[in-house]
Amino acid sequence: MEDSNQLSLQIKENVEVIQEKIFNAAKRSGRDAGDVKLLTVSKKKSVEMMRAAVEAGITLFGENYPEETVGKMDILNEEYPDLAWHMIGHLQSRKARLVAEGFDMMHSLDSVRLANKLGRALDAAERQLPVLLEMNVSGEDSKGGWAAWNEKQWDLLVPEIEQILTVETLVVKGLMAMPPLSADAENTRPYFVQLRQLRNWLGKKFPQIEWEELSMGTSLDFEVAVEEGATFVRIGTAILGARAY
Numbered sequence: 001m002e003d004s005n006q007l008s009l010q011i012k013e014n015v016e017v018i019q020e021k022i023f024n025a026a027k028r029s030g031r032d033a034g035d036v037k038l039l040t041v042s043k044k045k046s047v048e049m050m051r052a053a054v055e056a057g058i059t060l061f062g063e064n065y066p067e068e069t070v071g072k073m074d075i076l077n078e079e080y081p082d083l084a085w086h087m088i089g090h091l092q093s094r095k096a097r098l099v100a101e102g103f104d105m106m107h108s109l110d111s112v113r114l115a116n117k118l119g120r121a122l123d124a125a126e127r128q129l130p131v132l133l134e135m136n137v138s139g140e141d142s143k144g145g146w147a148a149w150n151e152k153q154w155d156l157l158v159p160e161i162e163q164i165l166t167v168e169t170l171v172v173k174g175l176m177a178m179p180p181l182s183a184d185a186e187n188t189r190p191y192f193v194q195l196r197q198l199r200n201w202l203g204k205k206f207p208q209i210e211w212e213e214l215s216m217g218t219s220l221d222f223e224v225a226v227e228e229g230a231t232f233v234r235i236g237t238a239i240l241g242a243r244a245y
């Protein structure tokens with residue numbers, strides 16, 4: 001009991017520090033900090049740790065591995081009715097049903113095939129799912145998402161997105177990227193700029209979509225991401241501590 005209170009206080013303090021940094025970064029770029037949502041990334045973290053996080057006031061969680069998440073949802077949704085769960089990791093299409101049934105948003109939609117699978121699972125579950133399209137803005141092979149680091153690639157996105165927009169249970173809200181991590185966040189800035197510019201370009205191609213969300217920035221670089229327009233920052237380590245693998 002003593003320990004979990006202690007943990008909760010520590011988490012609360014971490015969140016306050018981050019919120020202040022978000023506030024200042026937003027101010028530097030003339031943005032409203034209220035437009036930036038803090039997603040606490042809880043992959044590989046235990047139910048006990050997540051309980052401490054909820055006691056610290058956190059309700060919005062980002063997860064990468066659907067089977068792991070479903071186990072945690074089963075327990076925590078019973079105890080706390082107001083939690084929201086966002087999928088941020090690569091999803092194998094055979095696991096689409098898990099996301100369609102239990103998650104509140106998907107940041108990492110990365111193929112038409114997956115969109116169709118999700119669409120069918122959502123039809124069966126009679127649900128809609130807000131989604132972000134994951135873009136590879138760095139050109140690294142290991143990164144997920146549509147190839148979009150070179151503006152010459154952007155036209156190729158149009159037919160893909162047209163197909164996704166035919167899936168009526170998916171609600172496209174914007175873009176997500178996970179650029180390579182660097183100890184110096186300034187190295188990542190050009191990738192955040194690229195994602196924002198792509199969003200603006202898509203806004204002209206698909207004016208029927210609002211494209212209001214940009215999910216970018218982690219523990220290492222969220223301040224720069226906010227300066228460049230992030231509306232979701234995805235932060236694990238700086239809130240819940242290092243992950244044990």
Ligand SMILES: *Cc1c(COP(=O)(O)O)cnc(C)c1O
Pocket residue numbers: 041043064088089178217218219220234235236237238
């Ligand atoms: C793990 C993860 C994060 C959080 O990374 P931290 O360095 O722990 O803040 C953010 N986004 C994605 C896609 C992740 O997989």
